[in-house]
Amino acid sequence: MASFGLKVIRGTFGVAEHVAPRLTGRAAFELFCRTPHEKSLSEGERRAIDRAADFMTQARHHRLKTRTGCVMVHEFRPEPGRAAAGTVLVIHGWRSRTEYMRTLIEAYRDAGYKVVSLDLPGHGQSQGRRLTLVSAVDAARVAGEWFGPFAAIVGHSFGGAVAANAVAGSIRNIPRLAAGRLVLIAAPSSLPAIFADFSRMLNVGSRSQAAMADRVERIAGRPFTGDRQLASTPLPTLVIHAPDDREVSAEHARLYTRAGDHVRLYWADGLGHRRILADRGVAERAVGFVAGRLEPSLQ
Numbered sequence: 001m002a003s004f005g006l007k008v009i010r011g012t013f014g015v016a017e018h019v020a021p022r023l024t025g026r027a028a029f030e031l032f033c034r035t036p037h038e039k040s041l042s043e044g045e046r047r048a049i050d051r052a053a054d055f056m057t058q059a060r061h062h063r064l065k066t067r068t069g070c071v072m073v074h075e076f077r078p079e080p081g082r083a084a085a086g087t088v089l090v091i092h093g094w095r096s097r098t099e100y101m102r103t104l105i106e107a108y109r110d111a112g113y114k115v116v117s118l119d120l121p122g123h124g125q126s127q128g129r130r131l132t133l134v135s136a137v138d139a140a141r142v143a144g145e146w147f148g149p150f151a152a153i154v155g156h157s158f159g160g161a162v163a164a165n166a167v168a169g170s171i172r173n174i175p176r177l178a179a180g181r182l183v184l185i186a187a188p189s190s191l192p193a194i195f196a197d198f199s200r201m202l203n204v205g206s207r208s209q210a211a212m213a214d215r216v217e218r219i220a221g222r223p224f225t226g227d228r229q230l231a232s233t234p235l236p237t238l239v240i241h242a243p244d245d246r247e248v249s250a251e252h253a254r255l256y257t258r259a260g261d262h263v264r265l266y267w268a269d270g271l272g273h274r275r276i277l278a279d280r281g282v283a284e285r286a287v288g289f290v291a292g293r294l295e296p297s298l299q
Contacts, residue, residue: 025211028204035122052099064142071139072125076115085112086151093157097124107283116147136162137171149178152290160187168229182237189226189252230259237263238289247273
């Protein structure tokens with residue numbers, strides 16, 4: 001059952017949609033950018049973090065300064081004596097953190113890659129309580145200055161949107177991030193998709209959602225349309241998506257493939273939006289694509 005506070009917010013947004021949608025859109029955008037407090041973690045999230053405690057001790061931890069604060073980057077190196085095949089940047093999604101990317105990180109490290117995993121602003125061990133697409137891309141930029149160029153960038157969900165914008169250089173005054181390949185897992189291809197679940201929860205109407213997207217466009221300098229960005233950035237790209245994803249529709253994966261022949265699609269049947277991260281078959285597919293051992297065909 002929704003809390004009394006949530007019911008009040010939903011009622012307010014419902015009325016304001018018809019009175020002042022632009023003002024409502026700005027207010028909703030600010031709420032959206034507010035990241036969850038660590039005390040709000042669910043029991044399942046806490047257990048996942050606890051299970052990854054030993055795994056996290058294997059990393060070297062670097063606190064890097066961005067334009068809006070400091071972010072934590074976790075560096076996982078290959079086994080001693082093994083030459084690195086290159087460096088892979090891993091970017092998690094909204095309300096996520098490096099611990100949840102463990103299966104992918106281990107798969108790349110076992111294949112001889114050095115893995116740099118970024119905790120986005122307001123997430124994991126990074127500072128702050130606010131996250132925007134711009135601050136996220138800026139954090140990726142800083143990681144690139146310290147650890148790049150990257151053999152590949154791997155992003156899940158919102159992290160995939162961050163990766164696509166970073167390599168396309170689509171954010172005003174933030175240079176393009178150098179990478180050899182791109183892997184997008186359950187990634188949205190537009191801002192409305194990012195806002196969709198949040199808007200449904202708070203009863204934010206369509207006109208207010210449009211105002212939210214306009215707000216981001218004014219900050220970023222251009223709209224986020226992933227297929228167009230990849231079309232202008234012919235980087236070998238693997239899109240991994242589950243047809244049953246209820247958070248980011250499979251249609252977004254299909255949109256990415258329209259960017260050109262440099263984009264390949266792999267359907268991860270039955271893995272939803274979050275289980276996909278723990279699937280070893282998905283991890284093997286992602287590693288194989290970056291290593292050039294396989295080139296999955298469009299499905």
